[in-house]
Amino acid sequence: xxxxxxxxxxxxxxxxxxxxxxxxxxxxxxxxxxxxxxxxxxxxxxxxxxxxxxxxxxxxxxxxxxxxxxxxxxxxxxxxxxxxxxxxxxxxxxxxxxxxxxxxxxxxxxxxxxxxxxxxxxxxxxxxxxxxxxxxxxxxxxxxxxxxxxxxxxxxxxxxxxxxxxxxxxxxxxxxxxxxxxxxxxxxxxxxxxxxxxxxxxxxxxxxxxxxxxxxxxxxxxxxxxxxxxxxxxxxxxxxxxxxxxxxxxxxxxxxxxxxxxxxxxxxxxxxxxxxxxxxxxxxxxxx
Amino acid sequence: xxxxxxxxxxxxxxxxxxxxxxxxxxxxxxxxxxxxxxxxxxxxxxxxxxxxxxxxxxxxxxxxxxxxxxxxxxxxxxxxxxxxxxxxxxxxxxxxxxxxxxxxxxxxxxxxxxxxxxxxxxxxxxxxxxxxxxxxxxxxxxxxxxxxxxxxxxxxxxxxxxxxxxxxxxxxxxxxxxxxxxxxxxxxxxxxxxxxxxxxxxxxxxxxxxxxxxxxxxxxxxxxxxxxxxxxxxxxxxxxxxxxxxxxxxxxxxxxxxxxxxxxxxxxxxxxxxxxxxxxxxxxxxxxxxxxxxxxxxxxxxxxxxxxxxxxxxxxxxxxxxxxxxxxxxxxxxxxxxxxxxxxxxxxxxxxxxxxxxxxxxxxxxxxxxxxxxxxxxxxxxxxxxxxxxxxxxxxxxxxxxxxxxxxxxxxxxxxxxxxxxxxxxxxxxxxxxxxxxxxxxxxxxxxxxxxxxxxxxxxxxxxxxxxxxxxxxxxxxxxxxxxxxxxxxxxxxxxxxxxxxxxxxxxxxxxxxxxxxxxxxxxxxxxxxxxxxxxxxxxxxxxxxxxxxxxxxxxxxxxxxxxxxxxxxxxxxxxxxxxxxxxxxxxxxxxxxxxxxxxxxxxxxxxxxxxxxxxxxxxxxxxxxxxxxxxxxxxxxxxxxxxxxxxxxxxxxxxxxxxxxxxxxxxxxxxxxxxxxxxxxxxxxxxxxxxxxxxxxxxxxx
Numbered sequence: 001x002x003x004x005x006x007x008x009x010x011x012x013x014x015x016x017x018x019x020x021x022x023x024x025x026x027x028x029x030x031x032x033x034x035x036x037x038x039x040x041x042x043x044x045x046x047x048x049x050x051x052x053x054x055x056x057x058x059x060x061x062x063x064x065x066x067x068x069x070x071x072x073x074x075x076x077x078x079x080x081x082x083x084x085x086x087x088x089x090x091x092x093x094x095x096x097x098x099x100x101x102x103x104x105x106x107x108x109x110x111x112x113x114x115x116x117x118x119x120x121x122x123x124x125x126x127x128x129x130x131x132x133x134x135x136x137x138x139x140x141x142x143x144x145x146x147x148x149x150x151x152x153x154x155x156x157x158x159x160x161x162x163x164x165x166x167x168x169x170x171x172x173x174x175x176x177x178x179x180x181x182x183x184x185x186x187x188x189x190x191x192x193x194x195x196x197x198x199x200x201x202x203x204x205x206x207x208x209x210x211x212x213x214x215x216x217x218x219x220x221x222x223x224x225x226x227x228x229x230x231x232x233x234x235x236x237x238x239x240x241x242x243x244x245x246x247x248x249x250x251x252x253x254x255x256x257x258x259x260x261x262x263x264x265x266x267x268x269x270x271x272x273x274x275x276x277x278x279x280x281x282x283x284x285x286x287x288x
Numbered sequence: 289x290x291x292x293x294x295x296x297x298x299x300x301x302x303x304x305x306x307x308x309x310x311x312x313x314x315x316x317x318x319x320x321x322x323x324x325x326x327x328x329x330x331x332x333x334x335x336x337x338x339x340x341x342x343x344x345x346x347x348x349x350x351x352x353x354x355x356x357x358x359x360x361x362x363x364x365x366x367x368x369x370x371x372x373x374x375x376x377x378x379x380x381x382x383x384x385x386x387x388x389x390x391x392x393x394x395x396x397x398x399x400x401x402x403x404x405x406x407x408x409x410x411x412x413x414x415x416x417x418x419x420x421x422x423x424x425x426x427x428x429x430x431x432x433x434x435x436x437x438x439x440x441x442x443x444x445x446x447x448x449x450x451x452x453x454x455x456x457x458x459x460x461x462x463x464x465x466x467x468x469x470x471x472x473x474x475x476x477x478x479x480x481x482x483x484x485x486x487x488x489x490x491x492x493x494x495x496x497x498x499x500x501x502x503x504x505x506x507x508x509x510x511x512x513x514x515x516x517x518x519x520x521x522x523x524x525x526x527x528x529x530x531x532x533x534x535x536x537x538x539x540x541x542x543x544x545x546x547x548x549x550x551x552x553x554x555x556x557x558x559x560x561x562x563x564x565x566x567x568x569x570x571x572x573x574x575x576x577x578x579x580x581x582x583x584x585x586x587x588x589x590x591x592x593x594x595x596x597x598x599x600x601x602x603x604x605x606x607x608x609x610x611x612x613x614x615x616x617x618x619x620x621x622x623x624x625x626x627x628x629x630x631x632x633x634x635x636x637x638x639x640x641x642x643x644x645x646x647x648x649x650x651x652x653x654x655x656x657x658x659x660x661x662x663x664x665x666x667x668x669x670x671x672x673x674x675x676x677x678x679x680x681x682x683x684x685x686x687x688x689x690x691x692x693x694x695x696x697x698x699x700x701x702x703x704x705x706x707x708x709x710x711x712x713x714x715x716x717x718x719x720x721x722x723x724x725x726x727x728x729x730x731x732x733x734x735x736x737x738x739x740x741x742x743x744x745x746x747x748x749x750x751x752x753x754x755x756x757x758x759x760x761x762x763x764x765x766x767x768x769x770x771x772x773x774x775x776x777x778x779x780x781x782x783x784x785x786x787x788x789x790x791x792x793x794x795x796x797x798x799x800x801x802x803x804x805x806x807x808x809x810x811x812x813x814x815x816x817x818x819x820x821x822x823x824x825x826x827x828x829x830x831x832x833x834x835x836x837x838x839x840x841x842x843x844x845x846x847x848x849x850x851x852x853x854x855x856x857x858x859x860x861x862x863x864x865x866x867x868x869x870x871x872x873x874x875x876x877x878x879x880x881x882x883x884x885x886x887x888x889x890x891x892x893x894x895x896x897x898x899x900x901x902x903x904x905x906x907x908x909x910x911x912x913x914x915x916x917x918x919x920x921x922x923x924x925x926x927x928x929x930x931x932x933x934x935x936x937x938x939x940x941x942x943x944x945x946x947x948x949x950x951x952x953x954x955x956x957x958x959x960x961x962x963x964x965x966x967x968x969x970x971x972x973x974x975x976x977x978x979x980x981x982x983x984x985x986x987x988x989x990x991x
Contacts, residue, residue, distance in 0.1 A: 061988035233982045
């Protein structure tokens, strides 16, 4: 009993610094945001429970931002995972110049965001390079950044910047797939695709989950690029939740900002929980 | 144990949450110090130094230099000794004084007899002694360190290009050397101690006068104010601790019946002494004793650096003993000024009063953060609504009738046209504008203005025609707005091809002339121009208003919930005081009495005169700089009754504050999108669709 008590004390003492860190840097700020989301203003701070959330879900700007963010994130995660996995498989295959391609795919990581934005601007501005080329071909110019194309231009920019890192993660995961399992399957007559889908993909599931989460979180940070590209009020297809939050912060509307932040974190938490659940189901077969 | 730990964490979270949004706690302020002793010394102040309880002042009389010795401890008669040379600087040590004349530094006994002499490498700019009795004699390029016996110990050179301005003996030992480079904003400040030199971070704020320290503070300083380091400016004296980089406000000179530059500050017991260099060739020594009363701090947040507001702060401080107004400057923080203010509001640290330029209070008023000044105005026995120009109040009002802002001065902003073109009308709308421009195919809207500038001129008055903000209805993709854009495009193209000539306006080739009457001289120049009889002041084309506005460059508001609302209102009253209003020179005053006075003066003719102005950034003698300008001001005939009536008519028609693109982001959104239209890259319909899309988001965020 005495030893157990001492163990508890020691454990608590070791736990205290990190608990304080979590408390001060995560729980307290989150609690403050929660608090602001259930009071009615910076001056009186009357408790209004869910009124701010009701207002939020009626706000057209929030709904537009949420829709755009959902579209962008879904596409970004899907394309980000699939394309980086394909790239990893290509780089790991017996293609010539593999080293060169690996460097090429990784190089965007070293380019500052502002340079990427500048190049995109030069290319896709109404008087930019792409429209000049179209003009040479006798085609009319398109206002790329103020039409539906803008979302896919930003998507291309996002993928170009992030695929290299994801690819490295997949290459590492591919190297961990046991060769003996693959060789046994090959001896048993399994083809390339069967080996990939039945064996490699199952071993890759933790990496897919990780890349998916990283891509999802990065997709929420696309605001920086869009803000630099189109400013505070971009074309409606590019207006994301971060624009909404940034602008409501500037308007001192902490209630709207906090409610949106809570909703966003709840959605992300739900998505992550779903991904973890899917991954655990998928991995059971491998471990089993 | 686990339960206890969890409970402690939960309590911590709850306590933190409960402290959110509690608002601002009042600043403690500081004790009031009254002048308890005043000594007038018959000498112009040159320098001073203190050792122990004795203060030595180097002064200049008509007959020559004098050394005045007096005790800080008790009130004794000051002893004055004539000196044989024209000394400039002084440093006191136990039993003797170091005193300099050009490159020579003499050691004098306390009766003024020369005991010894040392030489510096050049003209000495300041002297100081450290706690170990070493003498520091600074020339512009270096500081020579001498022992108490006068032997040179070391020479401490300045960094390349830096010139010493002054030395300050530090309370904690050593001497601070302030050296600056030509036109460099921040000087290099070093602590000199024997042969050691080390940078002294945090020891300098631009413009602050610094005084030697003691065992309480490393040094004292007078907090900077653009009105100068004078008693009448009501400056705050602070102590500075170099270890913690903390400043402590100690007392202030607001409201004192003395005038002159604050030359030195010394602490003695619980009191402070201040040497004031008067403008009459005399020096006044003031002793400040602590009272039982305290002063609160009234914070004036500033997004402007306007001298009138600075003077209002000084007026307020001079008029009240209970509060001392201090500036909290947001204006030096570029485009982050509003963000910093918002963060202060979120932290409950908002200023009591806010003064802004080129920005609006919209978001703060919408959030209920501002005090409606009408109830304060209505219950005030000294001032009422009738004392302020009605059109100014009307223009500053919110749509709900609240007065959240006040301007200390204003200008009139309107527009005039040729009567033969617009006819005998006092206002007009968009349809009239279209009809006139169709009638005169050669006509342009403004002289030499095209592209998005046309948007900036016109949209402020037409915005409400296309946007019904309270009902969330926006018609920027409507045929009317598309027609408006097409019209602007055509007028922009006309303006680009336009070849200006001298008589364009009188021939009806330029339609609109914006008018801005900042002073009555502006108005006089307008009504006394040759073409005045042929023109009409119609205001800007407007669908819902009169097209006449007031321009309020500086607007002051009171933040709610600071606990200092009454004092904040007194601050607003200081801005509206007769003295302050009568001193408005570059704009028009807002009180009725001051306006009447300005109008009376405008009725009087002023003769032709010649004015010479020079800009002299390098300190050259007056009139020798190349930037000197001399120009003639023609005779200004006094205003006639009709002209006065027209002025009041324009003033009466002014019903809103002129909004430009800087203050109104939605104008910027429209103007930005129109760039492509004016460049011919997009059609009016495409531009209108984009504007509608962006403005819908802009206003939806505000719902």
